Amino acid sequence: xxxFILRRILILIPMLVAISFLIYLGLExxxxxxxxxMIPPDVANTLSAEDLEALREQLGLNQPFLLRFxxxxxxxxxxxxxxxxxxxxAIKDIFLDRLPxxxxxxxxxxxxxxxxxxxxGTISALRRGSATDNSLTVVGMLGVSIPEFFFGLVALSFFxxxxxxxxxxxxxxxxxxxxxxxxxxLVLPVLVLSLMMTAGVMRxxxxxxxxxxxxxxxxxxxxxxxxxxxxxxxxxxRTALTPVVVLIGFRLPALxxxxxxxxxxxxxPGLGNEFIAAVRGQDYPLVMMIALFSVLAMLLASLIIxxxxxxxxxxxxxx
Amino acid sequence: MSDAALNxxxxxxxxxxxxxxxxxxxxxxxxxxxxxxxxxxxxxxLFTIILLASLFAPLLTGYDPLRIDLRGRLQxxxxxxxxxxxxxxxxxxxxxxxxxxxxxLVGLGSALIAAVIGVGIGCYAGYKGGWLDAFxxxxxxxxxxxxxxxxxxxxxxxxxxxxxNLIIIFVITGWGPMYRLTRARMLSLREEEYVQALQSFxxxxxxICYKHILPNALGPIxxxxxxxxxxxxxxxxxxxxxxxxxxxxxxxxxxILNAAQDLRVLQNYWWIWLPVGTVISLFVISxxxxxxxxxxxxxxxxxG
Numbered sequence: 001x002x003x004f005i006l007r008r009i010l011i012l013i014p015m016l017v018a019i020s021f022l023i024y025l026g027l028e029x030x031x032x033x034x035x036x037x038m039i040p041p042d043v044a045n046t047l048s049a050e051d052l053e054a055l056r057e058q059l060g061l062n063q064p065f066l067l068r069f070x071x072x073x074x075x076x077x078x079x080x081x082x083x084x085x086x087x088x089x090a091i092k093d094i095f096l097d098r099l100p101x102x103x104x105x106x107x108x109x110x111x112x113x114x115x116x117x118x119x120x121g122t123i124s125a126l127r128r129g130s131a132t133d134n135s136l137t138v139v140g141m142l143g144v145s146i147p148e149f150f151f152g153l154v155a156l157s158f159f160x161x162x163x164x165x166x167x168x169x170x171x172x173x174x175x176x177x178x179x180x181x182x183x184x185x186l187v188l189p190v191l192v193l194s195l196m197m198t199a200g201v202m203r204x205x206x207x208x209x210x211x212x213x214x215x216x217x218x219x220x221x222x223x224x225x226x227x228x229x230x231x232x233x234x235x236x237x238r239t240a241l242t243p244v245v246v247l248i249g250f251r252l253p254a255l256x257x258x259x260x261x262x263x264x265x266x267x268x269p270g271l272g273n274e275f276i277a278a279v280r281g282q283d284y285p286l287v288m289m290i291a292l293f294s295v296l297a298m299l300l301a302s303l304i305i306x307x308x309x310x311x312x313x314x315x316x317x318x319x
Numbered sequence: 320m321s322d323a324a325l326n327x328x329x330x331x332x333x334x335x336x337x338x339x340x341x342x343x344x345x346x347x348x349x350x351x352x353x354x355x356x357x358x359x360x361x362x363x364x365l366f367t368i369i370l371l372a373s374l375f376a377p378l379l380t381g382y383d384p385l386r387i388d389l390r391g392r393l394q395x396x397x398x399x400x401x402x403x404x405x406x407x408x409x410x411x412x413x414x415x416x417x418x419x420x421x422x423x424l425v426g427l428g429s430a431l432i433a434a435v436i437g438v439g440i441g442c443y444a445g446y447k448g449g450w451l452d453a454f455x456x457x458x459x460x461x462x463x464x465x466x467x468x469x470x471x472x473x474x475x476x477x478x479x480x481x482x483x484n485l486i487i488i489f490v491i492t493g494w495g496p497m498y499r500l501t502r503a504r505m506l507s508l509r510e511e512e513y514v515q516a517l518q519s520f521x522x523x524x525x526x527i528c529y530k531h532i533l534p535n536a537l538g539p540i541x542x543x544x545x546x547x548x549x550x551x552x553x554x555x556x557x558x559x560x561x562x563x564x565x566x567x568x569x570x571x572x573x574x575i576l577n578a579a580q581d582l583r584v585l586q587n588y589w590w591i592w593l594p595v596g597t598v599i600s601l602f603v604i605s606x607x608x609x610x611x612x613x614x615x616x617x618x619x620x621x622x623g
Contacts, residue, residue: 018461026477138358141611145549145604147556150576150596157585260468261557264580275469276561279476287476294469 001310008306012299020076023292024069030284076292084278084286091289094274102270106259108186109193114248116194117201122240124202125209126232136202143199152192152265159188189266193259204247208240215239238312245308352616359612365605369598373419382410384417384570396590403590405578415595418570421482422599425565426552429489434544436490437497438533444498445505446528452502459495467492471554475563482565485558489551500543504536538617545610549603556599572599 047055063071075082081091124136160166167185212218213236221231260272267273271290278286353359372379388408396403402411444452462470474488508514509532517527552572558564559573560580567574572595578584579592 015460015464018457019464022461026473030477141358141604141607142600145553145607146600147553147560147596147603149557149560150592150600153576153579153585153592153596157589162586258466258468260472261561264561275472276563279472279563282476284476287473291465291469291473294466295464298464298466 004310005303005307008303012303015299016296019295020073020292021069023288024072027072027285027288028065028068030288081289082285085281085283091286094286095271095293098269098271098274101268102259102263102272105186105189105193105263105268105270108190109197109259110248112190112194113197113201114244117198118205118244120198121202121205121244122209122232122237124206125213125240128210137206140199140202143196144203146196148192148196149261149265151196152189152262155188155192156265185266185268189259189262189268192265193262197258201244201247205240205244208243209236211243212236212239242309242312245312246305350616353612356612356615358608359615362605362608362612365601366609369419369602369605370423373416373423376413376416376420380410380413380416382413384409384414385568386410402594403588405575405588405591406584411575411591411594414570414575415572415598418572418575418595419598419602421565421569422552422555422572423602425482425486425489425555425571426548429486429493429551430544430548432486433490433493433547434497434540437494438501438540440494441498441501442505442528442533442536443525445502446509446532447524455498456502459498462492463495467554468557471558472563475558480563480566482569485555485564489554493547493551497540497543497547500539501536504539505532508532508535538613541617542610542614545606545613549606549610552599552603552606 079092081095083090084094120136124133127133166188213232218231218235221235222228226235259268259270260275262268263270263272264276271293275287275290277283278290386409388404390408392404392406392408394404394408402415405411405414440455444455465473470492471488474491475484478484478488505528514527514532517531522531555564555571556573556576559567559571560576562577562580564573565571567577575595576592576599584591
């Protein structure tokens with residue numbers, strides 16, 4: 001298992017280097033002086049032209065391209081992501097400020113969608129061809145077809161504007177200090193996001209469960225006279241879980257990428273909202289770093305998937 | 320039925336088969352299977368209706384989707400304006416029809432271009448293998464390492480907003496999965512015996528790839544094209560809703576929905592955003608139904 005994990009990590013490294021190189025290339029090619037995003041602008045404004053030149057020399061900005069890339073990379077690895085152009089804030093601080101909100105929203109959504117999706121998918125597979133199965137299939141299709149932001153708008157206009165049960169948006173208001181204060185703000189975006197994600201999990205777990213139930217060992221287990229629930233849950237669901245884990249793993253990057261538009265609809269102050277604002281304001285350093293960060297999350301997720309599938313399904317380890 | 324009678328029947332069938340009279344029926348098996356799938360037929364009907372309504376927009380509505388009429392602002396649906404009018408008095412129904420043209424063009428067009436590129440390279444590289452395959456595979460992995468929406472927005476910020484740029488961006492994000500799908504099919508198909516036979520006859524590599532193997536891989540590719548179309552139409556709507564997709568002056572489904580970012584519109588003027596959102600949903604559902612039906616009819620192992 002140890003060598004398996006190590007091998008997976010080693011595979012990731014060239015990928016990471018290639019992507020960070022592209023991101024750095026993007027940073028160099030887009031407008032904006034490199035000095036301005038490597039040091040805080042208010043400091044930069046107080047400097048004379050000679051000082052700036054000296055600073056360039058000191059930061060290594062006059063070095064050849066590959067060396068500049070290396071300096072930037074070591075900076076990033078040490079947690080120095082540079083500064084945003086717009087507000088001049090350190091990008092690291094923006095991450096620390098916005099990430100909890102995004103993780104809170106998507107974390108709940110992933111949790112709920114996984115539980116509901118696996119449950120419905122399993123039921124659908126066990127009652128294959130029944131009215132329940134057919135209607136769940138159609139509902140699942142609706143779930144992947146309705147634009148998530150449109151569903152969000154409908155929910156927003158109905159529950160928040162029409163019935164006035166829930167707040168319209170936002171997350172932290174003055175005087176909020178515990179989780180329960182902001183829980184009402186969380187309900188609608190989490191509801192919308194998890195329903196949208198449920199459809200995918202459901203379709204996937206249904207297919208996985210059907211596949212598992214058609215195997216020979218299931219027939220053997222039934223022939224042995226094991227009770228139906230034991231066959232379905234212990235023999236069927238366990239094998240069906242492998243692809244579902246893969247799916248959840250693929251959803252993990254959705255912790256950052258999946259909620260981008262929903263965050264805007266509900267004015268949720270997360271990383272996705274920040275990303276949209278950065279794209280609109282052409283704040284290239286911020287755009288690039290959030291993109292890099294999301295890639296990191298995605299690659300990390302793929303690593304976790306590999307390890308988890310290897311844990312559940314020993315055959316994977318032998319490949 | 321006696322054995323003799325059965326034998327006679329089989330003989331008759333065999334004669335039909337050998338004279339080629341059964342062929343036309345067996346060729347359309349995929350089509351007839353698709354037609355037996357109720358959801359796929361519903362999807363096809365919806366798809367055709369929305370597509371034709373957009374194509375023949377000038378026949379269905381007399382209103383110019385761009386004509387501003389400040390005196391007739393924010394009118395609720397009526398016989399004159401089926402979907403009412405928007406903030407600047409433009410007829411929403413005609414905007415939905417004309418918007419459909421651009422939205423469908425972007426979705427279907429980018430999916431087709433992405434397929435041509437992905438399948439074109441995937442077919443040859445998957446068959447030949449070697450450094451070309453390894454290089455393209457790594458490149459596609461780099462693009463697929465980004466969450467889709469992040470990559471799209473990143474490219475929007477670099478390339479800027481325009482209709483052509485949006486199609487380019489979708490193609491950049493969409494060719495990778497197509498490439499990998501085609502490549503995976505080629506890897507298994509190139510081991511078939513008929514390929515060895517063709518090779519031993521000295522048929523050129525290009526011909527083997529594109530003329531003899533590719534048609535056998537088309538089923539899953541078609542399914543993927545439909546699903547990618549659905550994905551791109553959703554993506555265009557989302558991006559334009561953010562104001563980062565097609566420039567706002569061009570009517571598209573997403574751009575019409577853009578007005579709903581304003582809470583006053585959301586609360587008071589439902590006709591501006593609800594019908595167009597429903598149309599997008601219906602269209603994407605129809606495409607997904609067709610895709611699912613295609614999958615069932617072309618790939619029996621995937622049925623469930």
